[in-house]
Amino acid sequence: MTDLNAPALQHTLDVAPPLLPAKILRNDADAIAAAHELAAIVRPTAAVRDRERQLPWSEIEQFTRCGLGSMTVPRAYGGPQVSFVTVAEVFAILSAADPAVGQIPQNHFGILYSLIGSATEAQKKTLFTSILNGARIGNGGPERGAKNTLDVRTRLTAAGDQFLLDGRKFYSTGALFAHWVAVKAINDEGKQVLVFVPRGTPGLQVIDDWSGFGQRTTASGSVLLNNVRVSGELVVDNWKLGLAPNIQGAVSQLIQAAIDAGIAREAIDETIRFVRERSRPWIDAHVERASDDPYVIADIGKLKLELHAAEALLRKAGRVLDEVAAAPIDEQSAARASIVVAEAKVLTTHSALQASEKLFELSGSRATLAEFNLDRHWRNARVHTLHDPVRWKTHAVGAWHLNGTLPARHSWI
DSSP: OOOTTSOOOGGGGGSOOOSSOOOOOOSHHHHHHHHHHHHHHHGGGHHHHHHHTOOOHHHHHHHHHTTGGGTTSOGGGTOOOOOHHHHHHHHHHHHHHOHHHHHTTHHHHHHHHHHHHHSOHHHHHHHHHHHHTTOOEEEEOOOTTSSSTTOOOOEEEEETTEEEEEEEEOSOTTGGGOSEEEEEEEOTTSOEEEEEEETTOTTEEEEOOOOOSSSGGGOOOEEEEEEEEEEGGGEEOGGGGGGSOOOHHHHHHHHHHHHHHHHHHHHHHHHHHHHHHTOOOOGGGOOSSGGGOHHHHHHHHHHHHHHHHHHHHHHHHHHHHHHHHTSOOOHHHHHHHHHHHHHHHHHHHHHHHHHHHHHHHHHOGGGGSTTTOTHHHHHHHHHHGGGSOHHHHHHHHHHHHHHOOOOOOSTTO
C-alpha cells in the first residue's frame, strides 16, 4: 500500500483546478446513482449540442463534480475502486444520454488503469491524488500519417535535467477538457513512454479541429507539441506494460463497448417514443396506431433481444475483468479477459448500428426531419464503432476457441 503521507511531485500544483469541487464516491451504488443524476442533466440538451456543435463544458464539469472521474482510483490511494461491471454500466448510462459525454472521459480511465502497471509509486501518488481532487486526463496517443495506430513518431529528448517533447497528435479525445494531457512518445532509448503534460505548459496547443459527422462534440482533434519542456518526474515508463500479461487493453475495450451499448439503448427508446407518438401506420396493416403494426412490433422485439444479449455479455465481461484483476494475471487469464470483452464489443457494435438504422425504417419519413435530429444516433454509432474494427474481434474470438490462439496484447483488443 502506498504511503499517502509521502510527498507528492511538485507538478501537482501546476495543474489548474476544476471549476467545481469533486466528490469522492464511496462505493458502486454511489457511482450508478451519480451516473443517473448526470444523465438526467445532459439528456435534455444533447440534441441541440450535437446540432450546433456546442462543446459540453458544463456537463464535463458536472462529471467531475459528482465524483465519477475518480471512480476507478484504487482504494490504496484513497479512491472507491468500483467494479468493472459498474464502470461499464456508468458509461452505458451516460452514453445513452449523450455519447459525447460518455466518450470524452473514456481515455481518462484507460490511462488511469495503465498507471497501475507502469508508473512509479511517487507518480501514482501524484496522479491519483490529482484525480481525486478533480483533475481530468486527456488523450495524446494516436497520430495521423503513421503506418498504423501503434506507430509513434512523437519524440522525447533529454535536455539537461529535463526533457523536450515534440510531435503532433490527432483523435485526442478529452484533451481539450483535460488538466493533464497524456502523450505517448519515444524516448532517446527507443522505448515508448507516457508523458503527463499539465494544461497551459508552454509549447502545448490543443486544437478543436474534429470535423467527424458523428460524436461531433467530443473535440477529438489535434494536440501540437513544440519543444514542450517537461520534468522526468512526469515521464511514465509505459513500455513496462509489455513486459508481463495485463488487461489494460481489455479495460479500454470494455468502455468502448459500453458506449456503443448506451447508443443502442437510446436509439431503441427514441424509436419506441416516435412510433407511439408521431408515426402513422402503414395502410396495409389495417390498424389505427403505428405501434399496432405487427411488423413494427416484431422488429422492436428483435432490437430489444439483441440489446439485452449485448448487455448481458457486457456484464459478463465486467465480471471476468473483476475476477482476473483480483488474482495474479497470466497469459491465459489476460487472454480470457480480452476475448470476453471482444465478444461483448461485437454485439454492442451490431446493436448500436442496427438500432440507429431501424429507427428510421420503423418511424417513417417524418423521423428524418432536421427538427428531431434523430440521425445523430446513427452518426454517433457509425463513427464511434470505427474506433477499432470489429471484424478483428470476431477473428480473435474464433482463433481463441478453435485453435487456442492468444489475442494480441495492445489497447485495441
